[in-house]
Amino acid sequence: MRLRGYGITSCPSCSFHILTGSVVPSTTENRHGYFTLSQGPDRQSCATSADLDARLWVRPLSEGSVKPPVFLTSTFVFRTAEEGRDFFDYTVGRRDPPAEGRSGLIYSRFNHPNLEIVEDRLAVYEGAEEGLVFSSGMAAIATAILAYLRPGDAILHSRPLYGGTEVLIEKTLTPFGIQAEGFLDGLDESSIRVAAECAMTKGRVAIDLYRNAVQPDEHAGRYRACEAYCRSDRQQARVSPDYRMRQHAARAGLPVAPRARRRSVDLSLTKYVGGHSDLIGGAVMGSRANLKLIRALRSAIGTQLDPHSCWMLSRSLETVWLRMERAAINAAKVAQFLSEHPNVARVHYPPLLPADVPARQLMERQSGSAGSTFSFEVRGGEAEAFAFLNRLEVFKLAVSLGGTESLICHPATTVHSGLTEEARCAIGITPALIRVSVGIADDLIADIGRALAA
Numbered sequence: 529m530r531l532r533g534y535g536i537t538s539c540p541s542c543s544f545h546i547l548t549g550s551v552v553p554s555t556t557e558n559r560h561g562y563f564t565l566s567q568g569p570d571r572q573s574c575a576t577s578a579d580l581d582a583r584l585w586v587r588p589l590s591e592g593s594v595k596p597p598v599f600l601t602s603t604f605v606f607r608t609a610e611e612g613r614d615f616f617d618y619t620v621g622r623r624d625p626p627a628e629g630r631s632g633l634i635y636s637r638f639n640h641p642n643l644e645i646v647e648d649r650l651a652v653y654e655g656a657e658e659g660l661v662f663s664s665g666m667a668a669i670a671t672a673i674l675a676y677l678r679p680g681d682a683i684l685h686s687r688p689l690y691g692g693t694e695v696l697i698e699k700t701l702t703p704f705g706i707q708a709e710g711f712l713d714g715l716d717e718s719s720i721r722v723a724a725e726c727a728m729t730k731g732r733v734a735i736d737l738y739r740n741a742v743q744p745d746e747h748a749g750r751y752r753a754c755e756a757y758c759r760s761d762r763q764q765a766r767v768s769p770d771y772r773m774r775q776h777a778a779r780a781g782l783p784v785a786p787r788a789r790r791r792s793v794d795l796s797l798t799k800y801v802g803g804h805s806d807l808i809g810g811a812v813m814g815s816r817a818n819l820k821l822i823r824a825l826r827s828a829i830g831t832q833l834d835p836h837s838c839w840m841l842s843r844s845l846e847t848v849w850l851r852m853e854r855a856a857i858n859a860a861k862v863a864q865f866l867s868e869h870p871n872v873a874r875v876h877y878p879p880l881l882p883a884d885v886p887a888r889q890l891m892e893r894q895s896g897s898a899g900s901t902f903s904f905e906v907r908g909g910e911a912e913a914f915a916f917l918n919r920l921e922v923f924k925l926a927v928s929l930g931g932t933e934s935l936i937c938h939p940a941t942t943v944h945s946g947l948t949e950e951a952r953c954a955i956g957i958t959p960a961l962i963r964v965s966v967g968i969a970d971d972l973i974a975d976i977g978r979a980l981a982a
Contacts, residue, residue: 598839599641604633621824637830642838647811649845650801654793656813660823661838665796666692667831668810673735675821679705682730684723685737687712688955690796691943693737698951707731712955714738715886799930803844803851807837851932851968855900859966865973866904871980873960877902900966901929903939906980910959913938917962919982922975929965934972936964 606612615632618625619639625631633639643661651659662668673696677683683697687710697708707730711723727733795801797809812822826832833841863877879898881888891898906912917925923936927943937943944957952958966972 596642596645596839596842599636599835601636601640603635619827621820636835637832638827639832640835640838642835642842643832646833646838646841646845649842650795650811651813653845653848654795654813656793656815658816658819659811659813660819660826661797661833661841662810662812662826662831663833663837664808665690665798665810666696668795668812669693670696671826671829671831672812672822673701673737675825676734677701677706678734680731681706681734682727682732683708683735683737684727684733685710685735686714686739688944688957689737689739691939691946694944694951695946697737698947715890796930797841798928800852801844801848801930802841803848803930803932805928805931805933805935807840809833809837809841852897852900854968855932855966856897858968858970858972859900859902860898862964862966862972862976863902863904865976869977869980871907873905873907875902875904876956877904901964903961903963905958905960906962908960910938910940913960913962915982916979919979920975921978922969922971923964929963931965932968934965934967934969936962939963 606615611632612634614623615634617623618631619634631639633641636643647659647661650661651657660668662671669690673683683701683706685697685708688694689697689710701708707727709723709727709730711720713719724733793813795811795813797811798807801811802809812819859877860879863875863880866872867875867877867880877898878888878891883889906916917936917938920936923934925937926935927937929935939961940952940957940959943963944952944955947957
């Protein structure tokens with residue numbers, strides 16, 4: 529992995545961090561593919577603070593620390609007036625930076641070293657050309673949508689989406705003359721065609737918004753036929769919101785499988801990437817061309833993530849695969865237990881579907897794991913669901929998901945409460961539905977068994 533030539537760089541082989549570009553004019557790559565300064569003695573390996581010549585080399589900012597520092601600064605110094613002019617031109621898009629040059633650090637609303645570190649690492653993990661990190665998942669989705677939509681446009685989207693996204697589309701954007709049309713069955717091309725044709729009657733379809741690996745009711749595969757429909761005379765954004773870094777890991781050995789991106793992918797970094805329920809963040813991954821408008825709008829309205837949270841994300845990325853693997857193993861056990869319990873009416877977990885069901889087959893093609901977030905329905909309604917939730921001791925009654933702890937909630941009265949009852953019923957959010965995010969603990973089945981038996 530090679531980080532940007534301007535900003536902090538770090539080598540995973542020897543944990544050497546330097547700030548390139550702000551003190552000296554040029555850099556060269558060391559044997560690990562990371563940057564050391566081009567001045568000074570010939571370096572065949574990364575330097576440590578002990579053998580740096582202070583007259584010729586930049587002292588490591590982290591004093592030999594194995595982790596990069598947190599850059600708590602609002603602004604950055606230019607070496608020359610010409611550099612300040614150039615960096616502003618590059619940042620606001622008036623000119624493209626040189627292919628091997630520096631876009632520059634200006635002001636932390638535009639970019640900062642910790643932001644660039646986590647963006648580059650995410651791009652490597654996702655196999656994307658570029659990544660942008662935001663102050664929340666909703667900030668990422670809203671910025672991406674607003675970058676491409678204009679009054680009179682329409683959105684074609686899968687259902688269900690995250691509750692906050694549903695509210696954004698149905699309520700927040702409607703007064704601005706933006707309409708939407710959703711489809712439920714992502715495996716039925718005819719239903720997608722009908723929804724696409726309906727969307728085109730509402731306006732120019734500027735965005736296809738579909739969700740991969742959907743929860744809480746886990747319909748699989750929302751986008752297979754979207755691109756066959758809805759053409760426009762300007763660039764169309766295809767955004768795929770996703771709670772988890774898609775779990776190809778069981779086969780690929782990585783959180784996600786690298787592949788070329790023709791669409792933009794939105795990630796809620798709060799969930800599995802952050803993984804400890806201690807930060808809020810979001811990201812958009814994709815090609816540099818597709819992200820250009822989104823980057824410009826992020827700089828304008830200030831929806832980027834702060835340095836400390838970026839540092840925490842960099843920390844979490846180091847263990848994301850280990851956490852996801854353990855949680856997914858636990859989730860499979862919990863789902864199997866629930867499917868056999870007489871007080872559970874239904875479990876929405878794709879591996880429990882018959883092998884010949886298309887939704888399960890698609891999930892297995894797309895992913896190496898069903899993940900650790902799913903939902904189930906207790907027998908009865910809201911009263912029975914509440915009684916079960918109130919008896920739990922290990923599971924924490926809270927929204928969100930993807931942390932090391934196990935969380936559980938009642939979607940109809942929490943994360944999807946902003947929808948009308950009709951809208952909730954249409955996407956399968958019933959009064960008996962419960963969403964569970966399984967963590968890494970071992971005593972989960974006993975806790976659920978006690979709560980269901982009481």
